[in-house]
Amino acid sequence: MEYGISTKCLYGNGEGSSTDKSGAISFPIYQTATFAHKGIGESTGYDYSRLQNPTREQLEKVVSSLEHGMDALAFSSGMAAITAMMELFQPGDHIITDCDLYGGSIRLFDNISKKNGILFSSVDCSAGDLREFEKLVGENTKAIFIETPTNPMMNVIDIEKLAEIAKKNHLLLIVDNTFLSPYFQNPLTLGADLVVHSGTKYLGGHNDTMAGFLVTSSAEIAGRLRFIIKTVGSGLAPFDSWLLLRGIKTLAIRMERGEVNARRMVEWLRREKKVTKVYYPGIPDHPGHEVCKKQARGFGCMVTFEVETKELAHRILKDVKLIHFAESLGGVETLVTYPITQTHADVPREILAANGVTDRILRLSVGIEDTEDLIEELERIFYV
């Protein structure tokens, strides 16, 4: 029998609950770099923390169970995870990406991966018609890399449909699942091969720790990634692994409350005259609403909106107090982000314009506060 998702947040599938003899309920922090051997060939299974550490291993089991993977690997940040993932590829390999991606991923692909000989094409994968997409597939094409919903424009991509094309063409389908978290969406069960998380966001959940994950359903990929993590050395430290374990315990209740709050904020923003557009996949006339409903258990806690003037956008960023003007997302505190100068500052202007990321676009990561307080603050700023 498999545990339900809220139970998994505490125990994973139950395999590796604390083995500590004291009966500690909280999994111990194995703050050690190395492990003693009884004799030659008598490893305890742990040799050196760059390779594996019991606290990191427990975290990996929990995340793997949440994503229905066969293995998960914990890294020192989301970007460390994506950087390690790129080591699966060789110079000359071609990867197709969606056109709307996290700015840090675009920066990595454009400045580091291209230098290492990887070729990229980007295309709008949220378009219903994927024929344009198939035209890009060549002999050297190895993978598809997407996020859904996308950041910051909330475009939704049909994971199952893309997985079919990936299978047919022998491509890996890689999905960055940071925005919905495993609580709302499990790409591996929809046919993806590899899932990426910035654990800094919903998994950690408290805006206090950096972490990243790769989760896979393939033993072959897991083996290659295990070799990469021990070789490049970007695995998550024991204490940070413990902070993530603690954060994940409340993932279910944080996501539930965050989504209720996000829906309330969306309702209010849609009634507000100075707000010209609201992007949230939970809105029935959002172009990706039906696909998101089909492939996810919720619409998440991220809301993007456009205000009538650039000046108002700037006033909001300057005058918020309860809501913080800060990069990042996925924590208990509501944050507002200005994609054009923050998360997407390094993305070429023409790409931003094509995606609709203007100087009037703001992104909210809705936290777990009383929404009345959030709304009161925005109303005060809107009508000074």
Ligand SMILES: *Cc1c(COP(=O)(O)O)cnc(C)c1O
């Ligand atoms: C934040 C983020 C990343 C990068 O993760 P870090 O933990 O900041 O390195 C990758 N993808 C998405 C969608 C993100 O939001």
